[in-house]
Amino acid sequence: MNTDCPLPIATEQTIRLGHGSGGELTQRLLRQFVLPHIDNAWLQQGHDSAALPIGNTQIAFTTDSFVITPLFFPGGDIGELAVFGTVNDLAMSGARPLYLSCSLILEEGLEMDILQQVMASMGRAATATGVQLVTGDTKVVERGKGDGLYINTAGIGLVESLQTITPQAIEVGDAILLSGDIGRHGIAVMAQREGLEFGFPLASDCAPLHQPVQALLNNGIDVHCLRDLTRGGLATAMVELAETAGLEFWISEDHIPISESVQGACELLGLDALYAANEGRFIAFVPAAEVDSALNLLAAHPVSREACVIGRVNAVAPRDRGRVIIENTLGCERLLERLPGEQLPRIC
Amino acid sequence: MRYIDEYRQKQSIRQLAGEIQRTATKPWRIMEICGGQTHAIMKYGLQQLLPESLELIHGPGCPVCVTSLETMDLAISLASRKDVIFCSFGDMLRVPGSSQDLLAVKAAGGDIRTLYSPLHALDVAEQNPDREVVLFAIGFETTAPAHALTACLARERGLANFSILVSHFLVPPAIEAICASPKSRIQAFLAAGHVCSITGYDNYHELSRSHCVPIVVTGFEPLDILDGILACVRQLEQGEHRVENRYARAVKAEGNPQARARLEEVFEISAQTWRGVGPIPFSGLTLRPAFSALDARKRFSIESRPESDNSGCLSGAIMQGLKKPHDCPHFGKRCRPEHPLGAPMVSSEGACAAYYRYRKRSTADEY
Structure with missing residues (x-):
């Protein structure tokens, strides 16, 4: 009876969906391909946002991209998620969230009505969390090159507490x-x-x-x-x-x-x-x-x-x-x- | 959660484990056939509650693990075609073929859709009349009726662009092969409740008689598994061997007649190659001639190539209960869930994945 095992598969040569799962594959991608080129003390903290001393104050700085399908789901939508996600990353450094950026990557053919709904949702989420969306960017990609709408938000917050939260x-x-x-x-x-x-x-x-x-x-x-x-x-x-x-x-x-x-x-x-x-x-x-x-x-x-x-x-x-x-x-x-x-x- | 919490209840589990401790006076070796049971055993740490002399051996009941390399390579070549939409259960995407897996095909632009129900593939076919839609129909007797129904409905709906790559496995012939092997160490079997809920357990009587082994039908919750083990131990201690149904809330002797009728209508029994184990006679299903128009192997006139696994990993021995996952020199080192060398490390039901995922704190240093 044959008791051999399948051949090993060589390490991935291309990006897989699993590289974006936040798990072991993501970690490996960061360790091997990202961090070696840009490493510094703040990245090494391995935290949700970087706590940066600027003058006499401490600023928390973070960014996140939102690529979820479907754009609307029970309990939320991509707009709300893009605000809350970045607010939460700032909060995890003990910072009071203040200002967010908003970059939109829109796919050719996206209905205006959908964009309207998403932006209204972002506005409501910003009001509810006391942050302002103070800068942004808009790009459009050809049909078939995006899932309707991607959003990137970056955020800064003020660290008022003296505790080191890391x-x-x-x-x-x-x-x-x-x-x-x-x-x-x-x-x-x-x-x-x-x-x-x-x-x-x-x-x-x-x-x-x-x-x-x-x-x-x-x-x-x-x-x-x-x-x-x-x-x-x-x-x-x-x-x-x-x-x-x-x-x-x-x-x-x-x-x-x-x-x-x-x-x-x-x-x-x-x-x-x-x-x-x-x-x-x-x-x-x-x-x-x-x-x-x-x-x-x-x-x-x-x-x-x-x-x-x-x-x-x-x-x-x-x-x-x-x-x-x-x-x-x-x-x-x-x-x-x-x-x-x-x-x-x-x-x- | 009703019908689940009752079977995970701490007090009852401890009581039953105590009963097994008191009943077992000799060392016994029991094989749980199904990978789902293996995972429950590892997840709940059931082995820690049992007498040390009672050994649980993990059987070949993981559909992902046993799908042959030849079939995986066929799947990969079909999924790579520009004119094909390939529909598969999620588990199969990470199984290594000879040179890549389906996830790599997907990353390279292959149109691979993950399904929750095979019937969904029919909708995909209807919505994409200019593409060929191939359903990867894998699994044991549990998934086969749904695939049979899908085949019937495809015919009714006249879907000319739909075909099925069938790779079905039958459990009783595998038990027969394990019992008949001169290397077999198994003294009793826990049969998989969900398989028996389809097929019933009439066909186990002859197996039990001819190989003098107790076969106990049981479920997947900790209490079910311990109850099945206790039934095995009682029979073994008394020198008995018969088929016992300890999963009566789901399994009847005759199984599910409707599902069986569908199976009978669509499939016929054939030889099947089990990955890592080799060919086992009468252990697979293929489409009957009346359904051959749906057979992806015929539609794409692909020739099968013989199995040629030779990397030296131990999956075959592990699936026959001859070795344990940690007997493999690669386990937890070169072979890990994010980089599997073999299918048993891929599947949520694979023995190696179960051992790795639920390994105890004291053993982790060894890897």
């Missing part, structure tokens, strides 16, 4: 807080995109996060690190932070809130909610002694009303650094990995 500031003994249930955005968009109907409501969690973050900082919570959960989901964010911080995180699967709708859709499609995208959730690292006050503050904001503790930062031997342990409901522990490429639905 992965490097995470300390052994910190509690890990999660601001709410996970996986809504990824599953809702996938369902909409593929025309899947589950018989229960699924909506994106798309929301701005600056208010609960400001509440923590303004009330003196000693926040060590913040990270909003986006592509790659909770699992990927945790692994990235553990590696950057060089520490071991321990989390409990039982404590991670997942709505019944998301869980149901994941069960049907063979997906893991730990890896599903979010657009309105974050994790916070705070000293264990400040957990209760932090949770009370978060509970006052609708977007983080269900915030909870999901784990802690462990003291470990040097060889165990940079890993995330997840304990399941039976008390069995396993290692958590970042998303390898794309999450693909299973066959049966």
Whole structure:
């Protein structure tokens, strides 16, 4: 009987969709092809936005591109996402978001009505988050060379708190807080995109996060690190932070809130909610002694009303650094990995 | 979630694990056929709750892993054609062929659509009358009825631009091949509940009798799996061997008559080559002559090439339960989910992917 295995496939020579998933392939792309040419101290912080000293003040600076299809989905649209996404990246540096740019890449043939709706949505989102879209650019590409509409936003915010909020500031003994249930955005968009109907409501969690973050900082919570959960989901964010911080995180699967709708859709499609995208959730690292006050503050904001503790930062031997342990409901522990490429639905 | 939470309940799981601990007095080796069960075992860490002397061996029940290199290469060559829209389940896109995978074809401009239901491929064919639409129909008895229905509807709707690349596998002949192998170490089997929900389990009686092995039909939740293991252990301890259905909430002895009728109408049994294992007689399905107009192999007159895997990875031995994933020198080193050397590391049901993804903290340093 032949027991040979298939031939190995050589490392990819071209860009795959998986390189944009925010997981292991994205990391490898950055390490091998991007960072070596442009590396500097701010990139090395490995944070959602760069905290830059300018004069006597500290500015947070970030950028994000939005290429989502469909443009409108249950719970949000690309315009809202483009504002909230950048606002959230600024908020994760502890900054008060102030000004955003808006670059539009439009595909020939896009209906004016759609552009109108998206821009109206951006305007509303900016008003709601107290930011202004102060500069921008518009380009049009030939039909077939874009998905109707891409948006890039960059943003700057003012860092008013004296705390250093970076992965490097995470300390052994910190509690890990999660601001709410996970996986809504990824599953809702996938369902909409593929025309899947589950018989229960699924909506994106798309929301701005600056208010609960400001509440923590303004009330003196000693926040060590913040990270909003986006592509790659909770699992990927945790692994990235553990590696950057060089520490071991321990989390409990039982404590991670997942709505019944998301869980149901994941069960049907063979997906893991730990890896599903979010657009309105974050994790916070705070000293264990400040957990209760932090949770009370978060509970006052609708977007983080269900915030909870999901784990802690462990003291470990040097060889165990940079890993995330997840304990399941039976008390069995396993290692958590970042998303390898794309999450693909299973066959049966 | 109803009908799921009950079967993941901590207290009941611990009770059942305790019962297995008390019942097993000798070392036993049980194979779970289905990759879905393998993943549940690894995800919930069930092996940690069982007696050390009880060994769970992971079977060949992963449709992605067993699809032959020849079929993958056919799929890749069809998907590369400018006139073809290639429709596939997502899992198959990362499976390595001889020189590339479907994701590479997609990156190079191939029109590959990921499907959730094979019926969707019919709509794609209707909307693109000037293109050839090929459905990659892979899987076990579980996905075959949906593919059979798709074939019937394609004929009814008169879709001249639609064809199917069939690569179906049947479970019982694989169990037979494993039992008949002189190297076999398996003393009992957990049969896959979803396969039996289609086929029933009448055809397992002869297997159980002739090879003196207990075969227990069970599901995919932790409680189902432990319950199946307990049933196996009880039979083994008492020197018995028979077919037991422990998944009665989904499986009837006769299976699903409607689905079986569709299978019978569209497919006939044929020999099939299992990747890493080789040919197994009567273990596949091909389209009956009445449906041969839908056969992509015939429509594109592609010649099959013989299997020529020779990279030295252990997938065949792993899928027959002769080796464990961590016995492979490449496991977790050269071979990882983002860079798989073999199909068992690709699929969400592959044994290597399950071992890698759910590896314990204490073992991670070894890789």
